[in-house]
Amino acid sequence: MKKWAFLAAAIGLEVTGSLSLKAALDAPAFYLPVVVGYVASFLALFMALRGGMGLGVGYGIWGASGVALTAVMSLLVFGEPITPLMALGIVLVMGGVLLVELGSQAAQKNSDRDRKAAR
Template sequence: MRQWLYLGGAIGLEVTGTLALRAANDHSAWIALVVVGYTLSFVFLSAVLREGMPIGVAYGIWAASGVTLTALLAALLFGDALTWVMGLGFAVIVAGVLLVELGSHQAEPRRSTPQGAHNEAEEAR
């Protein structure tokens, strides 16, 4: 459960940093929030990985959510364009991330054998 909280934090901080980057075009003081937002986003993303979420899943959700939320909020805050084609793109991104997430649950975890240890195949010889 903690990994999802960290991931939510990473997404929120990345979106905040990106929106501040857009705001910095008008007022350079926003650059401080850009640096803090991106830095803390990566700190939180690192925590997600330490909690055991696969990088493909974590990064996919982080990136897809960031793109979607940033575009939606930029439309509200800055009047950026938002079209049905963009909406279709968001849907495709979300579908792709869901497929990666579902696929990660079907994958068998790799088992590594320490050097010098015998595995069943060697013992059968």
């Protein structure tokens, strides 16, 4: 369960870093949260992977969720529009992440079954 907490932290930190990057265009003091957010995000992702999360699952969820959340938060914080095409892209990203996770779970079950059969 810790690996999921680390992944959630990695996503939140990456989104914070990205939003801060936009804010830093007008207020250079935001470059500090950019650097801290990105470095801490990679460390949290590392900890999720170290905790046993598969790379494809962890990186896929981290990247896709970061894109979707950054787009939504940009709307809320900066008033940037989300067009219908962008909204469709966010939905497709979320669907892709779900499929990767479901595929990973199925692969893990098959691997566990094969190990038991080999004994």
